[in-house]
Amino acid sequence: MKTFYFGKTPMLFSIVAMALVYSLTGCGNNTQNQKKEETVDTEETSVDISALTKIADTTLTDKKISVLVKDSLTSKNEMLYIQVTDLEGNPVTNANLDYNVIMDMGMMSHGGPYYPLVDLGDGLYKAEVVFIMANMKDMGKGWILNTILNKTDSLSFLLPVSEAKYARTIPVGTKEDGRVFVSLLLPSEVKTGSQPIDFTLHRMEHEVFPPLDNYTVEIEPFMPDMGHGSPDNKAAVGKGNGRYSGIVNFTMKGPWTIKVNLFKKGEKVSQEELVFPVEVK
Numbered sequence: 001m002k003t004f005y006f007g008k009t010p011m012l013f014s015i016v017a018m019a020l021v022y023s024l025t026g027c028g029n030n031t032q033n034q035k036k037e038e039t040v041d042t043e044e045t046s047v048d049i050s051a052l053t054k055i056a057d058t059t060l061t062d063k064k065i066s067v068l069v070k071d072s073l074t075s076k077n078e079m080l081y082i083q084v085t086d087l088e089g090n091p092v093t094n095a096n097l098d099y100n101v102i103m104d105m106g107m108m109s110h111g112g113p114y115y116p117l118v119d120l121g122d123g124l125y126k127a128e129v130v131f132i133m134a135n136m137k138d139m140g141k142g143w144i145l146n147t148i149l150n151k152t153d154s155l156s157f158l159l160p161v162s163e164a165k166y167a168r169t170i171p172v173g174t175k176e177d178g179r180v181f182v183s184l185l186l187p188s189e190v191k192t193g194s195q196p197i198d199f200t201l202h203r204m205e206h207e208v209f210p211p212l213d214n215y216t217v218e219i220e221p222f223m224p225d226m227g228h229g230s231p232d233n234k235a236a237v238g239k240g241n242g243r244y245s246g247i248v249n250f251t252m253k254g255p256w257t258i259k260v261n262l263f264k265k266g267e268k269v270s271q272e273e274l275v276f277p278v279e280v281k
Contacts, residue, residue, distance in 0.1 A: 047120055052081055056145075056157040063092055065155060067145060073161045075134040076168030077183040077200055080127045080159075082117070082147060091123030098148045101129050101159075106140035113181060113202035113209035115241070130183050130202060130209070132171070134163040164188075166277045171204075173271035174262060179204045180212060182260060182274055189279045190250065197248040197258070199236050211242025215269075220259040221248055221278075235263075250280045 052068035068081040082099070084092040099117060103110050113130035120126055127145075135142030143159040169183040185198040197219060201212040217236035222229045236246030250256055256278045262270035 047081060047124060047126070049081075049083070049124065055160060058155060058157075059087065060149075060153060062086060063095075063149070064089075065147065065149065067157050067159075073131065073143075073159055074164040074168075075131045075161060076164045077128065077130045077185055080129060080145065081120075082125045082127060084123045084125075084149070093121070093123055095123065096150045097125055099127055100146050102144045102146060103133065104140040104142060104144055105136070109140070111207055111209060112143075113183075113200070113211070113242075115211075130169055130181060130200065131161045132169055132181055132209075135159075135161050166279075168276065170274045170276070172262065172274055174203075174264075175269045175271075176264065177203045177212060177269075180262065180270075181209065182217070182262070184258070184260075184276045186248075186258075186276070186278060189281050192250050192253055192280055194232060194247055194249040197236060197246050199244040199260075200242050201244065201262075202242055213238050213240060213242060214264060215244070216263040217244045217246065218261045218263055218268075219246060219248060221250060221256055222259060223252070223254060223256050225254055226252070250278070253280050256280050 049068070052070060053072075054066050054068050055073070057064060057066035064085045064087060066083040066085075068083060070079065073080075082097065084095045084097065086092055097117060099114075101112050101114050103112060112132050115128040118126040118128075131143060141158055143161045145157045145159050147155045147157070149155060166188045168185075168188075169181055171179050171181050174180050181202045181204070183200045183202075185200065199217050201215060201217075202209040203212045215238065219233055219235060220229060221233060230249045230251045232247070232249045234247040236244035238244055248258065258276045258278060260270075260274040260276065261268055
């Protein structure tokens with residue numbers, strides 16, 4: 001099996017991410033593959049490839065593999081797309097593809113939460129990854145997407161992951177499950193009114209990050225400038241495979257925060273309150 005590296009060296013990212021480096025007690029020089037659940041997300045069944053941006057690709061003897069994203073990659077829950085075509089650009093529909101992600105920090109490395117590939121058809125696959133930190137200058141290669149094609153070719157792509165504008169993945173200590181990474185799937189900017197609010201939860205288990213179920217994610221939207229919250233919000237409840245969904249209501253435009261606490265069996269189990277900024281337009 002041969003391994004090839006493709007992609008550009010990551011650019012300078014905020015030093016703020018360094019705080020997370022020292023909180024990753026599971027870091028090591030070797031990283032196991034992420035544990036996989038049988039349940040996969042099949043909600044997204046079609047993607048406009050022309051709207052995607054190619055961030056890396058390579059050509060083998062008879063195939064071309066490309067990595068695409070909808071925008072840029074930042075330190076949060078993100079979607080990547082892997083496309084397999086022949087040399088003429090026609091979809092290869094019988095490829096056997098697998099993947100994992102690694103954060104190479106030079107002296108040590110660690111994994112990150114990710115879900116199994118979803119086959120969208122026509123040689124296109126969706127990978128959902130939670131980048132728990134941004135790449136950092138002069139600290140290893142940064143995030144690497146490892147793909148295995150047809151169980152023979154191991155291809156590694158460097159991923160340009162910068163720091164998110166607003167925090168969207170935050171670690172928190174819990175009573176039973178240790179360090180848990182809470183990812184808010186809400187965009188940085190949203191419209192006023194009532195709307196769904198989704199989270200993913202993953203716990204750190206040595207060098208893997210399995211999805212975490214059986215929680216309730218309590219939310220409290222608050223508008224600091226006006227000193228008030230909003231009515232008719234619903235806590236995010238489990239949908240399985242570490243996914244949670246609720247309802248949040250933004251009653252007016254301006255900067256808001258969403259205060260988050262984790263509950264289990266009616267008891268608060270998160271050791272501190274998480275705060276996610278949101279700009280309401």
